[in-house]
Amino acid sequence: MLKTFSLGGVHPAENKRSANSPVEVLPVPPVVSIPLAQHIGAPAQALVKKGDEVKVGQVIAQSAGFVSANIHSPVSGKVAKVDQIVDASGYRKDAIIINTEGDEWVEDIDRSAILVKEITASPEAIIKKIGEAGIVGLGGATFPAHVKLSPPPGKTCDVLIINGVECEPYLTSDHRLMLEKGEELLVGIRLLMTALNVKKAIIGIENNKPDAIAHMEKLASEYEGVRVQPLKVQYPQGGEKQLIDACMGRQVPSGKLPIEVGAVVHNVGTAYAVYEAVQKNKPLIERIVTVTGLSLARPANFLTRIGTPISVLIEAAGGLPDDTGKIIGGGPMMGKALTSTEIPVTKGTSGILLMPQPLASRKPVDPCIRCSKCVSVCPMGLSPYLLMPLAEKAIWDRAEEENIMDCIECGSCSFTCPSSRPLLDYIRLGKAKVGQIMRSRTATA
Amino acid sequence: MNKLIVSPSPHVHSGDSVQKNMYGVLLALVPALAASVWFFGLGALIVTLTSVLACVLFEHLIQKYLLKKPSTIMDGSAAVTGLLLAFNLPTNIPLGLIIIGAAIAIGMGKMSFGGLGQNPFNPALVGRVFLLISFPVQMTSWPVPIAARGAYIDAVTGPTPLSVVKEGLAAGRPFSELTAEIPSYLNLFMGQMGGSAGEVAGVALLLGLGYMLIKKIVTWHIPVAVVGSIAVFTGVLHLSDPQAYASPLFHLLTGGVLLGAFFMATDYASSPMSKRGMLLYGAGIGIITVLIRIYGSYPEGVSFAILIMNAFTPLIDKYIKPKRFGEKPAVQKA
Numbered sequence A: 001m002l003k004t005f006s007l008g009g010v011h012p013a014e015n016k017r018s019a020n021s022p023v024e025v026l027p028v029p030p031v032v033s034i035p036l037a038q039h040i041g042a043p044a045q046a047l048v049k050k051g052d053e054v055k056v057g058q059v060i061a062q063s064a065g066f067v068s069a070n071i072h073s074p075v076s077g078k079v080a081k082v083d084q085i086v087d088a089s090g091y092r093k094d095a096i097i098i099n100t101e102g103d104e105w106v107e108d109i110d111r112s113a114i115l116v117k118e119i120t121a122s123p124e125a126i127i128k129k130i131g132e133a134g135i136v137g138l139g140g141a142t143f144p145a146h147v148k149l150s151p152p153p154g155k156t157c158d159v160l161i162i163n164g165v166e167c168e169p170y171l172t173s174d175h176r177l178m179l180e181k182g183e184e185l186l187v188g189i190r191l192l193m194t195a196l197n198v199k200k201a202i203i204g205i206e207n208n209k210p211d212a213i214a215h216m217e218k219l220a221s222e223y224e225g226v227r228v229q230p231l232k233v234q235y236p237q238g239g240e241k242q243l244i245d246a247c248m249g250r251q252v253p254s255g256k257l258p259i260e261v262g263a264v265v266h267n268v269g270t271a272y273a274v275y276e277a278v279q280k281n282k283p284l285i286e287r288i289v290t291v292t293g294l295s296l297a298r299p300a301n302f303l304t305r306i307g308t309p310i311s312v313l314i315e316a317a318g319g320l321p322d323d324t325g326k327i328i329g330g331g332p333m334m335g336k337a338l339t340s341t342e343i344p345v346t347k348g349t350s351g352i353l354l355m356p357q358p359l360a361s362r363k364p365v366d367p368c369i370r371c372s373k374c375v376s377v378c379p380m381g382l383s384p385y386l387l388m389p390l391a392e393k394a395i396w397d398r399a400e401e402e403n404i405m406d407c408i409e410c411g412s413c414s415f416t417c418p419s420s421r422p423l424l425d426y427i428r429l430g431k432a433k434v435g436q437i438m439r440s441r442t443a444t445a
Numbered sequence B: 001m002n003k004l005i006v007s008p009s010p011h012v013h014s015g016d017s018v019q020k021n022m023y024g025v026l027l028a029l030v031p032a033l034a035a036s037v038w039f040f041g042l043g044a045l046i047v048t049l050t051s052v053l054a055c056v057l058f059e060h061l062i063q064k065y066l067l068k069k070p071s072t073i074m075d076g077s078a079a080v081t082g083l084l085l086a087f088n089l090p091t092n093i094p095l096g097l098i099i100i101g102a103a104i105a106i107g108m109g110k111m112s113f114g115g116l117g118q119n120p121f122n123p124a125l126v127g128r129v130f131l132l133i134s135f136p137v138q139m140t141s142w143p144v145p146i147a148a149r150g151a152y153i154d155a156v157t158g159p160t161p162l163s164v165v166k167e168g169l170a171a172g173r174p175f176s177e178l179t180a181e182i183p184s185y186l187n188l189f190m191g192q193m194g195g196s197a198g199e200v201a202g203v204a205l206l207l208g209l210g211y212m213l214i215k216k217i218v219t220w221h222i223p224v225a226v227v228g229s230i231a232v233f234t235g236v237l238h239l240s241d242p243q244a245y246a247s248p249l250f251h252l253l254t255g256g257v258l259l260g261a262f263f264m265a266t267d268y269a270s271s272p273m274s275k276r277g278m279l280l281y282g283a284g285i286g287i288i289t290v291l292i293r294i295y296g297s298y299p300e301g302v303s304f305a306i307l308i309m310n311a312f313t314p315l316i317d318k319y320i321k322p323k324r325f326g327e328k329p330a331v332q333k334a
């Protein structure tokens, strides 16, 4: 029996249409828009102003605290303005807009394809470099990577878990990365192991990517302490807590971080970015983005400069299908519906998914029939059928007692409900409210 | 281009629906229906047809004219109640009683609480128990299988294996002697005995359960807990005195245990939501069933046991929560 996490889970149609499309390099777009808030934590502070000349790889916005990240220019050219644009959140946010001229890089970036295997940097130097390079969790969480490499005092990490699960349907960027950049990825994992001072790393990969499992297993055999863990296809296996449970059988307690059970989790994309930053001195200025959808002519994986409008990617993948009803940044289970095609790719954009009508619309809501399916699928062991009315009726103390804050917003409950009830919509609302109440309580206590 | 839809995640749905589940239950009941028609012929047809039609009609009328809302009969749940009610009636029961039973099941058991998902008790059982208490004679005369196939009201009746054994044991006769007067275990399993329309053929009910499990309409917890607890309880009694107490297999194959465990106890609205709650609820049904059978005046007991445990469902849901992630203590290596 293949391993997986212990509670709940669903298996949505995989639809990995772009799984066999090798990564293509997307041409540098004429204009890029770079939001200052593209990671969890404080937005970066702009270092450039209108009219400034910038090169590829130059820092254009500076990390604004420990939980924040630098942003580098993904193109060379002239800053057109620092202004507000609508980003993936649907709100207007600060961004740097650059008109591209040529493709001139900062000198000390090693752009060659030569594999640099030997690790010379000290753990401190690696962490520092990762911080400088603006690396964040590339699986979509966008948590600044260097923060996770600095365990709080008193906690030790004994295993690094690398997330190559890609449990979201449709998305294939991590899959392609493992197939095409496996060597670099493993050096990146080694760097992370050095930084964390751990002897063991486990790469979790779901069984729907047998080629990636075989490839990574072969490569990993040359790296001591690194092994591949094939996993049963089950959503949300990419959730940190679920992945640790699946790979090691350790369950992170409620309200705690993975370090509590001695684990740190990083995505394969992040590990690759770490390789580039430390070994090649290349900051995070581009990423692989899957562009896909059931009606799309040519689903593809593009190596895309950050800041590229998604319209450019959609055009390159065969153009926006007429029946498009929804554009999603990320996967169908946890991604965000985007308001326009001019929204730029950011560090967290793992995919662009075009949902055709009528799939884009929700089904009419029926009353709860108490089938208990939402309970069965919840990976956190919650009672979504109960949390929804509690949030609806604003009974916050009861919602807290029912552990609403444990919800990882995976959407398995809403996905499953035969009555199509918007369970997660209300649970999300409840989490925001209960979180607020809990914070104000600790503030006054 | 169309206007882009913006809504929160998830953006996909399993495609499951209320209808799929209800029609799935109906499909799962088809083997038992076929067995019923095979054993009880005309009577089975008349009883099931009347019950289903009456339940659907009552729901339609109540929803449309009393509650003035769109009719809900297409969701299939009224038909499920109708079929299950029929399966719990003898096949020679007069039409009028079926219609009264259907009115009670739908009107009192389901709609008065707010319809699908709101009923605290299994509606079909509410109808059945109402009839059992009000019309005990008609509700406990059982046509004999196969021989009475061509008849309805005037079908030849005979005792059920359960009543033969219950009365025999009460009269002090040993169980081994009584087994000679009832069908073999194999015939019991195949359904060749007197009993309610849909309860007799264990094999057909098992097929239906298998279908529901594959289609994820129900989980194994309630059926296994009911069957398991009855097997254990009667097994212990039987072992303590094999002649004074019937065997566990006999108990499981007679008196509607399997129909109750697979199809009645698993009613969504009236059963608990957590797996642990389901196990407790199922075990409760099993234990109460055996207590009624051994110490009560009714030979069977599943219906009452389910209704009693239905009443405990809100309490079970309040105190028995699903197993949480992280409940298992984390093993931190030193």
Ligand code: SF4
Pocket: A377, A378, A379, A380, A381, A382, A384, A406, A407, A408, A409, A410, A411, A412, A413, A414, A423, A424, A427
């Ligand atoms: S309640 Fe939260 S964690 Fe549980 S299934 Fe729903 S979204 Fe996922």
Ligand code: SF4
Pocket: A367, A368, A369, A370, A371, A372, A373, A374, A375, A384, A385, A416, A417, A418, A419, A420, A421, A423
């Ligand atoms: S899945 Fe939907 S219908 Fe079923 S119990 Fe949960 S909320 Fe109710």
